[in-house]
Each structure stands twice: as structure tokens, then as C-alpha cells.
Amino acid sequence: MTATMQSVPALIDGREIWSTDAGMMSRSDPSTGRPLADVVVAGQTEVDLAVAVGRTTFDRGAWSNVAPAERGAALLRLADLVERDAPLLAAIDSAEAGKPIRECLEGDVGAALEALRWFAGAADKLYGATSVTVSSEVGMTFREPMGVVAAIMPWNYPMAQAAWKIGPALAAGNSLILKPSEWTPGSALHIAALAIEAGIPAGAISVLPGTGAVTGSALARHDGISAISFTGSVGTGREILKAAAGSNFKRVSLEMGGKSPQVLMQDALTFGDRLIDHMIDSAFMTMGENCTAGSRVLVHESIADEVTSRFVDRARSLVVGDASDQSTDIGPLITEGAARRVRGLVERAKAEGAELLLGDEDVSQRGPNFVAPTVLRLERQDHEIQRTEVFGPVVTISTFSSENEAVALANDTDFGLAASLWTRDINRAMRMARAIEAGVISINSYSEGGMSAPFGGYKQSGFGGKERGMDAFEQWTQTKTVWLQLHGDGSA
Numbered sequence: 001m002t003a004t005m006q007s008v009p010a011l012i013d014g015r016e017i018w019s020t021d022a023g024m025m026s027r028s029d030p031s032t033g034r035p036l037a038d039v040v041v042a043g044q045t046e047v048d049l050a051v052a053v054g055r056t057t058f059d060r061g062a063w064s065n066v067a068p069a070e071r072g073a074a075l076l077r078l079a080d081l082v083e084r085d086a087p088l089l090a091a092i093d094s095a096e097a098g099k100p101i102r103e104c105l106e107g108d109v110g111a112a113l114e115a116l117r118w119f120a121g122a123a124d125k126l127y128g129a130t131s132v133t134v135s136s137e138v139g140m141t142f143r144e145p146m147g148v149v150a151a152i153m154p155w156n157y158p159m160a161q162a163a164w165k166i167g168p169a170l171a172a173g174n175s176l177i178l179k180p181s182e183w184t185p186g187s188a189l190h191i192a193a194l195a196i197e198a199g200i201p202a203g204a205i206s207v208l209p210g211t212g213a214v215t216g217s218a219l220a221r222h223d224g225i226s227a228i229s230f231t232g233s234v235g236t237g238r239e240i241l242k243a244a245a246g247s248n249f250k251r252v253s254l255e256m257g258g259k260s261p262q263v264l265m266q267d268a269l270t271f272g273d274r275l276i277d278h279m280i281d282s283a284f285m286t287m288g289e290n291c292t293a294g295s296r297v298l299v300h301e302s303i304a305d306e307v308t309s310r311f312v313d314r315a316r317s318l319v320v321g322d323a324s325d326q327s328t329d330i331g332p333l334i335t336e337g338a339a340r341r342v343r344g345l346v347e348r349a350k351a352e353g354a355e356l357l358l359g360d361e362d363v364s365q366r367g368p369n370f371v372a373p374t375v376l377r378l379e380r381q382d383h384e385i386q387r388t389e390v391f392g393p394v395v396t397i398s399t400f401s402s403e404n405e406a407v408a409l410a411n412d413t414d415f416g417l418a419a420s421l422w423t424r425d426i427n428r429a430m431r432m433a434r435a436i437e438a439g440v441i442s443i444n445s446y447s448e449g450g451m452s453a454p455f456g457g458y459k460q461s462g463f464g465g466k467e468r469g470m471d472a473f474e475q476w477t478q479t480k481t482v483w484l485q486l487h488g489d490g491s492a
């Protein structure tokens, strides 16, 4: 497979499937609009087949009953193969998602490797427990795999997302079906092929590309799937939950969108350029098409002018360009429709009185998917742009005058994925970290935390489970209690 692949098949039991009753969809390069690949849409037949193959593999114990340390060793081999093919995987993600190639190489590859290696190490540490009992009883718990499980994924971090799902799902012994986004199937497919090369049984990992309406919903409805781990938008999360309720009550974990604040207290500027660097990353990494994007800057009024001017100056220097160009900071958005939507949100915010500080540069000559880095100043919190996940390179700046007001503004959203908080006052930092309603709070940095730290949202950003850390296994394992009653008194 190359980064300019012509077709993307499904992969079931190690076999590539090049045509289905559900047809094909065409994919074009978000930077150039040039045709990139035709992608197979896996339909009900392929979903049924992948579930059946996964079930047989599971029941035979070909992966589920392999010694956990050996499963870990296979995942380590997979990580080595991913490292070997990192330039290719980065090129695939960059071409399909329009992500700047530098970000794919410097960020996403490392994130994928970290996940695979961390969960490889965790494979033989899934301990059960013993209960508190009298001496004539023994209560014990086992953490067992769920069976056939599915991961439904978004397009913004394709290879990293695949690794975050593959790592814990396979470490625990499940048979996994990956459903990559219709826009970005290439890296998941390549990683699954590498998994088989690494010695993971072909029946334990399938890849079903396709649309949400056909492939995703067939997985969500399927009675043979025991758990679905979904990452994507709130609306789709709701549909998957309904489908699970209408079928076999499969376990559902949802990682969804965000509207995360960056909160800057009075002393935040003492962090100097480090603050501005992190603010830029938080707002504009992956063009703001990032679930934890710090899209709402909330800044203490005493430093607002200086922060705004330094931030806007830096944002102005970001290089907008083709995703394959090493110097690009801001590539295209995923589709023309997405770019149109983002521009519409900005226009309506301006019409409602928001002040445009940056963003009137005309980048349309680059192509219809490009949106310039945009900064808006606004004080009212009822603007549509302040309440909606923009998923583009757009950030708003609002001011506050007290800690309590900052917390109230931070929490004034239906989302609760992440927040970053800048202050050197440890009492204030801990008070605010506890008061802000979000699943991940980074203090004096923009960070989602390391692989050992659980990741997932509060409120409408998350439901039913976390990713990363040992908490991730809650999605992919079930606990069985075995209760043993001892008989006899030892007299014989």
C-alpha cells in the first residue's frame, strides 16, 4: 500500500475484500481536491462475516486464551512494525485527513507507539480480586474479555485512534472489528495487516471501512457484538446508544466532542512564551479539528490586552498550506462542507457583534477546504460559536474578573472534555481544577496527559468509559465473580 493508494479494501480474517453489495465511495485529497482512493463500503454481509470470524476465533481461544504475556509480546512486535512503517502511515494519514505531515510524523506516530507499548505491558496485569469472607468461603473475581467488540472511529487522529482501541481491546483478549472513518481508512487497514504480521491471529482483527449510515449502524445494531467503543460526535454517539438499547444491550463507551476552555489567571504571563506556545497548540493543532481543542480562551481582564496581542501575533505567523508540505502548520479542513460550516459560524458571530481580531486573510486560492486561523473577541456567552464545537482553526477570547467568574464561564457549556489552567498559585490551581467540570484538566500546560492517565469526558463529552490507563479496560473486559463454599471441618 502507498500513500497514493487507488483503492481501500475491507480486511476480514486476513483476506482483502475489494467489492461489496454496499458499493464503493470515492475519497479526494483535502488539500488539492484530487482523487485519492476508492473505499469499499462494508455492508451487512461483511459485518456478519467479521462478527462470525471474530466469534470463532474467540471461542477457539486462538487469541483469547493465549497467555497474557504472549499477547503483550505480540503487541510489542506490532509496535515495532508500526515504527518501521511510520513514514508510510504518517503519509497516509496526512493525505487522507489533510493533517500537516509534520504533525503526523512528530505527534501521531509517537502517540500510536506509546499506546501499543503501554497496553502490551498491561496485558498481564489485569488482576482480579478476592472478596472479604469468612474462612469457609472464597470469593474471587476474574477480568475476562467481552468477546467480539467493535471500535468506531473518527478521522482526526486515525493511526493514534486505532492504536488506542487496538491496544487495550487486544491486550484483554477480545476479537476486534475496527470501523475507521469513511474519510481515513488507510492507516487502520495497514496497522491491522501489521498486527497479523506480528502474529496476532487474523480472525482477531478485522477492518470494515464504510459510511456511518451503512457500516457503523450495522455494527451498532449487531447482536453478536458485545461492546462498542466509539469516538466521534455527540449526535452519532446518541444514535449508537439507541441502537445498542434496541438490540442486545451491548456495552457502549462514547468519547465525544468538546468546547474546552483555556483559563489564564492574573499571573499567567509569568510563563512567557511557554504560555503562548501552548495556547497556539491548544487552539490550532490539527486545524482545531481536535476534540480537546482549547477553543475558548478565558483570560483575567488585567492581562487580557497583552495576552491577546501576543497570541494574535503568533497565530498570524502560522503557515497555511498543503498538508504534505513540511512547513505547513494549518492544512485544509476535512471537507469543503466542513470549511463552509466553520466560515458560516464565524460570519454569524461577527454579525452578532463578536470582534474579528484575526482571520480575514483570503486563503481561498489554496482550495475550498482552507480556513485561515481565526481569533474573535466576544463577551457574551450566548453566541452560537461559543456554544457549538467549531472543529476548525477558530478561537474566541473572553475576559473575567475573579476566580469564581472564571470557573462559572469554564463550566458554561454542555461539554466537559478538557480544560487548561494557568497560574503559579497552587491553592488556586487545585481549587479550580476541582471545580471545573471536565474529564482532563492540565495545569500550566496544554496536555491530554500521558498514556497511564485516564482520558475521557464529563457531561456530553463522554459516556460509559475512559480511554488510556488501566481504566481503559473497563470498556473491554467484564468482571466475573466465582464463589466457592468450602465444606468439612478438617477433622478427617
Ligand code: NAD
Pocket: 152, 153, 154, 155, 156, 157, 179, 180, 181, 182, 210, 211, 212, 213, 215, 216, 217, 218, 220, 231, 232, 233, 234, 235, 236, 237, 239, 240, 255, 256, 257, 258, 290, 291, 292, 389, 391, 417, 457, 461
Ligand atoms: P462522526 O460522529 O461523524 O463519525 C465518527 C464515526 O462514527 C465514523 O466512523 C462514522 O462513520 C461513524 N458513524 C456515523 N454515523 C453512525 C451511525 N449512525 N452509527 C454508527 N456509526 C456511525 O465524527 P467525526 O466527524 O468523524 O469526528 C469528529 C468528532 O469526533 C468531533 O465531535 C470530535 O470532538 C470527536 N472526537 C472526540 C474524541 C474524544 O476522544 N473525545 C477524539 C477525536 C474526535
